[in-house]
Amino acid sequence: xLAAAQYRGVGRRAVLxxxxxxxxxxxxxxxxxxxxxxxxxxxxxxxxxGAIDTLSRTVxxxxxxxxxxxxLVVENRGxxxxxxxxxxxxxxxxxxxxxxxxxxxxxxxxxELQPSLxxxxxxxxxxxxxxxxxxxxxVVPAALPVTDxxxxxxxxxxxxxxxxxxxxxxxxxxLAQELMLQRTGVKMTPVPYRSGAEVVRSLLANETQSCIIxxxxxxxxxxxxxxxxxxxxxxxxxxxxxxxxxxxxxMPEALGxxxxxxxxxxxxxxxxxxxxxxxxxxxxxxxxxxxEVRRVIEQTQAGEVVGGTPEQFAAFIAAEHxxxxxxxxxxxxxxx
Numbered sequence: 413x414l415a416a417a418q419y420r421g422v423g424r425r426a427v428l429x430x431x432x433x434x435x436x437x438x439x440x441x442x443x444x445x446x447x448x449x450x451x452x453x454x455x456x457x458x459x460x461x462g463a464i465d466t467l468s469r470t471v472x473x474x475x476x477x478x479x480x481x482x483x484l485v486v487e488n489r490g491x492x493x494x495x496x497x498x499x500x501x502x503x504x505x506x507x508x509x510x511x512x513x514x515x516x517x518x519x520x521x522x523x524e525l526q527p528s529l530x531x532x533x534x535x536x537x538x539x540x541x542x543x544x545x546x547x548x549x550x551v552v553p554a555a556l557p558v559t560d561x562x563x564x565x566x567x568x569x570x571x572x573x574x575x576x577x578x579x580x581x582x583x584x585x586x587l588a589q590e591l592m593l594q595r596t597g598v599k600m601t602p603v604p605y606r607s608g609a610e611v612v613r614s615l616l617a618n619e620t621q622s623c624i625i626x627x628x629x630x631x632x633x634x635x636x637x638x639x640x641x642x643x644x645x646x647x648x649x650x651x652x653x654x655x656x657x658x659x660x661x662x663m664p665e666a667l668g669x670x671x672x673x674x675x676x677x678x679x680x681x682x683x684x685x686x687x688x689x690x691x692x693x694x695x696x697x698x699x700x701x702x703x704e705v706r707r708v709i710e711q712t713q714a715g716e717v718v719g720g721t722p723e724q725f726a727a728f729i730a731a732e733h734x735x736x737x738x739x740x741x742x743x744x745x746x747x748x
Contacts, residue, residue, distance in 0.1 A: 447691040448482040453510045454678075455487050455501050457494030457518045462607070463546060463628050463713055464676055468513045470709075471543070474702045479695050484511075493582055493747055494518030495529055502536035506683035508692065511540065514677045517582050520733045524740045525582040525747045534733055538684040539677065539725035541696040546674040546715045548588055548645035550659065551630050552622045553615045554638055561643040561662040564622060568598045575601040577611040577620040581747045585611075585624040587736055588645050588672035590743050592624070592659065596666045615639050626674055627652060627714040645672040652714045675732075677718075677725050689722045 452475075456468045468486050475484035489497035498518035504510035512518075514537075517525065522533045550561060558564045568574045578586035581604060593600055603620055605611045608629040614620040616638055624645055631652060633639045643662040644650050659670040678696050680689065697719045699705055709715040739745075 446480070447508050447688050447695075448479050450509060451483045451485055452479075452508070453487055454484050455489050455497045455510065455512045457489060457497035457513065457515050459490035460488050463626060463674075464513055464515065466708065467544065467676060467713065470705055471696070471699055474699045474705050475695070478698045478702075493522070493525065493580055495522050495526065495531075498522060498533060498536070499530055501679070501681055502531040504681045506538065506681040506685070508680065508684065508688045510681065511692070512537070512679045514539075514675075514679045514729075516584055516587075516675065516732060516736070519679055520729050521582060521736050521740060524733075524737050525745060528748060534730070536682050537679040538682050538689055539679055539722050539729060540684075540689055541693045541722070542675065542677040542718045542720050542725040542728055543696065543700060544676055544709050544713070544715045544718055545646070546676070546713055547627050547650050548585055548624050548672055548674065549627050549630060549634075549650075549653065549656065550592075550622065550624050550642045550645065551612075551615060551634070551639045552642060553618050554640055555618060556621055556640070558642070559640070561657075561659060561667075564642060565596050565598055565663070565666075568593075568600050568621075569596075572599065573601070574621045575603050575619075577603050577605055577614045577623040579605055579608045579611050579625070582740070582745060584672060584674045585626075587739060587745075588624045589622075590745070591672065591739055592667065592670065594739065594743070595670070596663070612639065624672070628712065631714065645670065647671045650714055675718075675728075686722075693720075693722050 454468055456465055458464050472484040472486050489500055494515045494517045501510055501512040519533050519537055523529045552558060552564060558567055576589050605614060608625050611623050611625055612630055612633055627650060634641045641653055641656045643659045644656050645659050649658060659667050700717050700719050706717055709717055
């Protein structure tokens with residue numbers, strides 16, 4: 413199992429190299445792959461209207477032109493932190509007709525959060541293609557008298573009763589905040605909300621004092637000056653917030669090497685034949701190169717296009733599980 417740093421050490425050069433090879437025009441046909449030969453169902457683990465739904469529908473719109481004219485039918489199956497959708501896909505036939513838009517909870521750490529979960533996320537799926545990383549940002553209300561991450565941590569240490577918001581137990585923003593607090597030795601009380609939009613509203617109403625949320629959710633309020641961005645949780649700065657440092661830059665001694673993102677990709681039920689996985693990966697890598705898909709990911713969602721092979725995505729998911737499982741266990745985070 414690769415550690416996250418080892419995965420990154422493989423380098424984005426390797427991933428992008430895989431993209432170029434996989435997306436070569438006509439490669440699937442040249443190798444005799446007919447996938448898909450019917451409409452494909454894409455199960456999305458959250459309801460309509462969120463970032464993952466937008467990504468899924470953008471991908472689905474570009475799919476037919478690259479997939480023998482077949483459609484990618486988006487099916488929203490929200491609930492239980494994404495594990496309802498996970499259970500649906502885990503039980504489906506591994507014939508290429510059912511895929512899932514992957515998410516951390518449903519497809520990597522779900523059994524750590526819910527030991528009674530009916531499926532094992534690390535065994536129930538066949539990775540196909542890592543699509544995107546969506547950066548997270550540490551945000552506070554504009555009225556909070558702090559201007560940087562060190563100031564927030566110092567205030568939390570002094571007061572001892574500050575609260576932070578998150579959009580659900582075990583979500584990336586929740587785990588990222590817990591990791592930040594653990595590494596700085598500070599305690600804050602978590603308050604769960606039902607969505608990223610409600611998290612931001614809690615800051616606007618001064619119900620909570622901070623959150624780690626996707627940039628796409630918080631950017632309009634950052635630009636309007638209603639909330640303040642203190643640090644980006646990824647490994648590098650984001651073009652849409654060029655003056656906002658990374659968490660590691662903001663507090664290098666306590667938080668050096670800190671990195672957390674929301675990520676999504678394509679998975680199939682375990683047992684998918686390797687030739688189908690490879691054919692699907694070629695098509696989804698080609699989808700990622702379409703101008704409208706890249707525009708939505710990079711400009712609307714402030715995301716990073718990734719791509720790559722099934723093997724690379726499998727290594728990434730293994731690294732994510734290895735990174736977050738110890739934190740979940742040590743902090744006693746559970747959804748049941």
